[in-house]
Amino acid sequence: MSKVNKISANVRQFPLVDQAEQAEVDLFSQHQGYVIPEYIDANLIHTLRNYQNQAIGNYHYTQTHLKPSPQHVLFNMATGSGKTDLMAGLILYLYQEHNYRNFLFTVNTNSVLMKTKDNLVSKSSDKYLFQDKIEIDGKRIFIKEVERFPRIQEANTIYIKLSSVQKVSDDLFVLKENTMGLADYENQPVAVLADEAHHYSASTKSEKEAENTWESAINKILRARDDKEQKNLLLEFTATVDFDKETIYNKYRDKVVYLYPLNKFMYDGYSKQVKRIETSANDKDKMLNVILLSQYRKYFAYAQGVTGVFKPVIMFKSPKVAVSLEANKTFNELILNLNVGDLISFIKHQQLLDSNDSSALQLAYNYYLQNEDKLANIVREIKHDFDPRNVLNANDTSGNILEKGQYKALNTLESPNSLYRVVFAVAKLTEGWDVLNLYDIVRIEQEALANKKATMIEAQLIGRGARYYPFELNGQKSYKRRFDGETSNKQLLLETLHYHTMNEPQYLKQLVGALKQMDLPTGQDKKNPPIEIKVKSAFKKTDVYKTGKIYYNEAEDVADEWFDSIEKYGINHKTDIYRSLNYGSREVSYQASVETVETKTIGIEQFNDRYIKKAIQRLEFYQFDNLKKYLPLLRSMKDFIYGKNWLNAGNLKLFLTIPKEYKSRDITADEILKVTIDLLKEYEVKFKSGYVKKRGTNKFVGYPISEYLSNYNKRIPEYDTAALSNESTQKVAVYDMAEDFYVYDRAIVNKLEFELIERIKAHVSELKHKYNKAVYLFRMDENMHRESIKSEKLKLHQYGLRINRAGEKVDVHLQGFQPDFILFLEDSEFYFQIFIEPKGMSGERFVSELWKQDLLLYLTDNQDKMEFQDDEKNVRISGLKFYTKDDSQKTLEQLFKMTEIKGINDEPDGLF
Structure with a gap:
């Protein structure tokens, strides 16, 4: 990408993003201060990160504050940033807030489809993203995978159909029995979740005719209910979209709802660091180098207090299946013939080479030479860990990958039960692979190309491999880097992906160019002694x-005795409770936006302690055994409901703000109960966050x-690629400080x-x-x-x-x-x-x-x-x-x- 094009991409305008961000800080906007509904995090395995919450917040803004609300949006988010977690959260959001029951997940590869099946519908999978028991407003919600959305639908049920975009297109354009035709998408509202969406713009890009039907099919589904009140939705997700192309930018300019680029994802600490080991060594020597580094990484992790299983994985990337199979054979022979004498000779020879300036490899070499008396045991452990049974070749003679048993093995590499330490694969392994404990990628040189397309594939693979591995340290997990800025070697060995590649100027120029084009920050793993x-x-x-x-x-x-009342949790609980009735979707006698509806506040005579008790029954948090964890002085549920220090339910009065034309009799028991449930859900958040020990x-x-x-x-962190977020202020350098007001002789600071x-x-x-x-x-x-x-x-x-x-x-x-x-x-x-x-x-x-x-x-x-x-x-x-x-x-x-x-x-x- 030229410099001019790069600059133009950076200044592209996306109105939905700008409007949502402005509404978030505008004191006069009803969207200001929007908090993601509690039921989303409560029903997901992973707590959503700040940026994922922001993505849902932006989408909520488009669906509630824009008229008409957009049917088609795009989430442009970095590889590894948790797009599937976001999809799971959006499914719950659309179900609860907008009454969508039918969800079509579609993607262009079977590998991603199989992975997503584990994520969204396979409760037995370790990768399942929902809680075993999904509960919203006290109701049990069920998720069912279907091939066709049922005409008669069960209550409290979310239906998910997973299909490749090819099959969706075929079913739409070729009439067959028991498949979903256009009429199915007309009969009931459907929300389409389209992953790897850059593949769906083929006609926009004027590419091959065969793929033209994909974009056409998705658009037909989207428009199928345009004449109905509840329309179909299309939510696209991709990490890769070329906004430099005018046709692509024009298509998505008004559809991009959230942007989270790769460089920001990495800068925020949610990934490994990435270092390149550039070497002139042949493939066999690179294999031995990476074995030594990987095994030392494992030893180092346990020495630093990493608990549980720490199993760093190596990937050997080849350009062709035949080359990969041959490299696999060479590797197995290397492990079989490894002995102490040859190992010592190899390490000493490597240390003499001027070209070997890798900081990580030098640490590994020093470790083995300092433990020469233990090398016999170390060699035995290497032979065991890298035995052919622990090597996975993700190829077959037809070049297909990520199929059946291979798919399962590749996507459970970080499982404690998996023994695999090595993966051999061709360059196609770029989408749908989210292994976290990948620490080394080795480029096999034989027949490898050094053109722009090949290096871009490498750059994309590096981006996927950079996903952070949440290893346990002293019993604690972290999902962000822990050691940024440390002078120890923890970050280099526990939080860094190493890409082992060749030291050839033209190839490196193209690789660095591809990394820059992706805004993927990397640097050479060269000796960088602390200053x-x-x-x-x-x-x-x-x-x-x-x-x-x-x-x-x-x-x-803070002693438990301090938590003796509801006020100690930061809850301003008064006997007179003032709430607003959610009347936004209700018809009123004149057409007006919610913002201009005249209101009044009335007392709700029928409100009493029964509503409190019923709301408590519907909320799992308020089971006594659970509540006691946060309210240690609580004696009983009766004490919680009626005690003067707690809810004091016998003395509560409810006042509701309602449209001026409403009468008291218009307020239903269900509405009063919902207001009560919402109040207790807000209190739940306060109880959880307010119970602190320091x-x-x-x-x-x-x-x-x-x-x-x-x-x-x-x-000093060293990167030679990517325009880091706010690089003009964040780039770190060392400055001499002669002035006496600054107490240190030098400053290592950012701009x-x-x-x-x-x-x-x-x-x-x-x-x-x-x-x-x-x-x-x-x-x-x-x-x-x-x-x-x-x-x-x-x-x-x-x-x-x-x-x-x-x-x-x-x-x-x-x-x-x-x-x-x-x-x-x-x-x-x-x-x-x-x-x-x-x-x-x-x-x-x-x-x-x-x-x-x-x-x-x-x-x-x-x-x-x-x-x-x-x-x-x-x-x-x-x-x-x-x-x-x-x-x-x-x-x-x-x-x-x-x-x-x-x-x-x-x-x-x-x-x-």
């Missing part, structure tokens, strides 16, 4: 370093600067952080004029004390914080956080410690971090509520708004006012 960051000797001689302190608030244990306090403790500001090591340092530097002289004893900027990098438990002390925790400056309720976040910078000021009267946190992100990630900003501003607004030790009266602690690019939030203006120096109009000419 030592030192505290300046001049600063060590100052009184600030010798006797000064930095202050953070303490966290305290919380912040207003007690601030000073920690000696000399103990906590110390020399530390840090690596946004460096911009902040430079802007503060421009006003140091003014600060020194007022704060004549000390003006220092501390970089609080967690690397400087990562291995020390005491680093947990250097974190801020929320305390006394329920309402922010805008008067909005703030969710409680138990995890502490360490702002990146502290501006330390001292004059003859007091210490002044100001926390500063740069934030280069935007959109959803920025919003998810705003609780940190609320805490920083709370410090500033509540100085009088802080408590210090008796000898620490002259301490002032404040926080600033997030510092963003070009100071868009006017953070420095806040700083200048706080420190009472001028400067907002005195920026030097030409600064940024």
Whole structure:
């Protein structure tokens, strides 16, 4: 892709995305503050991630706030980002909110179809995405796989038909018995979930005539009920769509409802890192290298405390089936003939090669040579682990892959019961394969092509292999990278996919180009020793370093005895309950949008404790044994329903906001019950989030600067591909820091952080004029004390914080956080410690971090509520708004006012 084309793709406009995002932050929009319904997460195996919730939120906006609501939308989301989890959530959403019962899942390959069958309808599969028991509003919901949607449908049932797009097209255009023709899609509303949707734009792309019928078939289904009130829907999903082509962009411009590109997915930490090992070694030597690395990766994992089964998988990618079969034979012979002497000779020879600069391989070599006395056992273990029985060749003589038994083996590789460590496959293995514990991909050179098409296939395969493996560490799983920024080797070996390829300039140029085109961030796995960051000797001689302190608030244990009432969970429960009746879909006597309906509030005389009891019966959370987990002082259900500290049901009165023309008798018992159920579901969320075992306090403790500001090591992340999200602010580099106000000799920071340092530097002289004893900027990098438990002390925790400056309720976040910078000021009267946190992100990630900003501003607004030790009266602690690019939030203006120096109009000419 040319530079011009790339730029044009980045500036493409997608109105649905823009409108939904604007509505999310618009205080006057009814969509503002929309929360994904609780029943979605409650009925899925996996808790949806923030970006998946945002995708559902965007779709909800299009279906409830746009008239007419779009029938056809596209979710353009990265490989590995959990599109099938999102589909499962959307199925529940469309069933409950829009009364869709029939869902057609379609895709162009049988391999993806079989995988999705496991995901959506096969309850016995380890990959099934729904809970065994699906329950919404107290009703059991059933999922049934069908070949044809039944004319007479059972209550509380979701019907799912899974079919290839080829078969859907054939059934539509060729009349046959017991197949779904166009009339079936006309009779009942259907929501089509079209995966790998880039294959359905063949006619748009003017490609081969045979595929033209696919797009035509899907469009016929979509339009089949256009004359009816409830229409058919089409939800497309793909990671690959070429918006640079005008025809494709014009087709999808008004249909894209959510964008989550691969580079953002990887930047957000939901994938492995990707490193290339570029080598001149022949295929056989590459095989032995990757065996040694994979086995060392396994040993390293267990040494670091990884629990459960850790089984790193290798994939050998060949251009042709015959080549793959031959490579498989060579591999088996290599394992059979492996011995200690040859292994030692091989490692020592590899270490002598100038071309072998791989950091990961050097770690493996050193391990084996340092354990030479154990090599006999290690060789036996290698022979056992890589025995031919543990090698899977995903090819047959016809070139088909992912079929029958091979499909099952390939899609259960991370299962503890699977013994496979190696997969041999051709380059077609790009869609439908979501193995997580793939750590090494090796390019077999024999007959391999180095053209643009071949390297793009490789790049797509790397993207799939980069999916994060949620291994257990000390009994805990994580679904995001844990070790970003660490100087240890944990990230390199436990959170990195290595692609072993050839060191040939023209090929590498094309591969890097393909990776850039995909925005897939990778770099060479070359030796990258950490850089030592030192505290300046001049600063060590100052009184600030010798006797000064930095202050953070303490966290305290919360005893069960504290949870003695409903208010302790952040629930403002009053005897007079005010709710709105959901009357949006009901007919009124005049045509008007919901927003303009005149309303009134009336008391509901028929409301009593029976509605509370009935709602509790329908909600599984409120079974006493479960409720007791979150309300430890609860004595009985009677106590919960009638106790004055809890629901106090005997004294509750319900008031409903309803359309002005409604009368009390218009309110049905079912509507009152639904309002009650919704209320208790909101309380359920509060009970779960409010039952916490630690919380912040207003007690601030000073920690000696000399103990906590110390020399530390840090690596610079190196990537040579992809335009990372916000690259202009996020790219990390090392800078020499000669100025005395910065206490370290160097700074390893991103561009946004460096911009902040430079802007503060421009006003140091003014600060020194007022704060004549000390003006220092501390970089609080967690690397400087990562291995020390005491680093947990250097974190801020929320305390006394329920309402922010805008008067909005703030969710409680138990995890502490360490702002990146502290501006330390001292004059003859007091210490002044100001926390500063740069934030280069935007959109959803920025919003998810705003609780940190609320805490920083709370410090500033509540100085009088802080408590210090008796000898620490002259301490002032404040926080600033997030510092963003070009100071868009006017953070420095806040700083200048706080420190009472001028400067907002005195920026030097030409600064940024």
